[in-house]
Amino acid sequence: MNAAVTLGTLERLKQNGEKIACVTSYDASFTVLLEAAGVDVVLVGDSLGNVIQGHDSTLPVTMEDMIYHAACVARAGKSALRIVDMPFMSYASVSQALENAARLMREAGAQMVKLEGGRHVVETVRALTEHGMPVCAHLGLTPQSVHQLGGYRVQGRDADAAGRLLEDARLLDDAGAGALVLECIPSALAAQITAGVSMPTIGIGAGLDCDGQVLVLYDLLGITPGKRPVFSRNFLEDAADIPQALQAYVKAVKDGSFPGPEHSFD
Numbered sequence: 001m002n003a004a005v006t007l008g009t010l011e012r013l014k015q016n017g018e019k020i021a022c023v024t025s026y027d028a029s030f031t032v033l034l035e036a037a038g039v040d041v042v043l044v045g046d047s048l049g050n051v052i053q054g055h056d057s058t059l060p061v062t063m064e065d066m067i068y069h070a071a072c073v074a075r076a077g078k079s080a081l082r083i084v085d086m087p088f089m090s091y092a093s094v095s096q097a098l099e100n101a102a103r104l105m106r107e108a109g110a111q112m113v114k115l116e117g118g119r120h121v122v123e124t125v126r127a128l129t130e131h132g133m134p135v136c137a138h139l140g141l142t143p144q145s146v147h148q149l150g151g152y153r154v155q156g157r158d159a160d161a162a163g164r165l166l167e168d169a170r171l172l173d174d175a176g177a178g179a180l181v182l183e184c185i186p187s188a189l190a191a192q193i194t195a196g197v198s199m200p201t202i203g204i205g206a207g208l209d210c211d212g213q214v215l216v217l218y219d220l221l222g223i224t225p226g227k228r229p230v231f232s233r234n235f236l237e238d239a240a241d242i243p244q245a246l247q248a249y250v251k252a253v254k255d256g257s258f259p260g261p262e263h264s265f266d
């Protein structure tokens, strides 16, 4: 069995320039396969709203949904660090965030919680970490704000937006966030953020220079209904079976062959 991955492990990987491999998981069986393939982090993402529940956004996902799926993952999980998404409007105030993050940890085995947003969640991040609940922040394309963003599109392309994201990342780092997901932003901006913060960054559509990569499991296996997101790759295409596809993903992240320029944005 692989040694258990902790926040300290992620920090060490960042310092040593070793890439972090992260994949979403929503159930026990896939969690076993992901850990056997050498994945460092499993994310119980609210993307389950899309890929499991068939919604067209993550907005309908509830705390009860997250607790159910995170508990399934936790029952099987042994080695990978387990991050669990806080669903839409479950952290609208600091006190609500404290209560709901504690539920994810106590009832569902979360080892770190993830929430979306920049400067407006800085106080929440500080309060959670001060209470012993590690936080993964999430900047760029934040799917819970899809209607405010006007759709699923690349963020941070103009200088003002890029500067704001960089500043948000620094504020979140100072507030104690232990990791940062960067979704759909230009590769050069992701590289600048990664170099400018102490926490590890985990990219999805954010280029090769992040400290790690994450993909939605169903995208990685090419079984997401509809169009494949540009930033993902179907690793099952060239593999004999699912375990081999997962191993190929981990290898490609670790050796820097994924993501390629075709999975990234300028």
Ligand code: KIV
Pocket: 024, 043, 044, 045, 046, 047, 048, 085, 181, 183, 204, 214, 215, 216
């Ligand atoms: O919910 C999710 O799966 C995520 C990843 C896309 C980063 O937040």
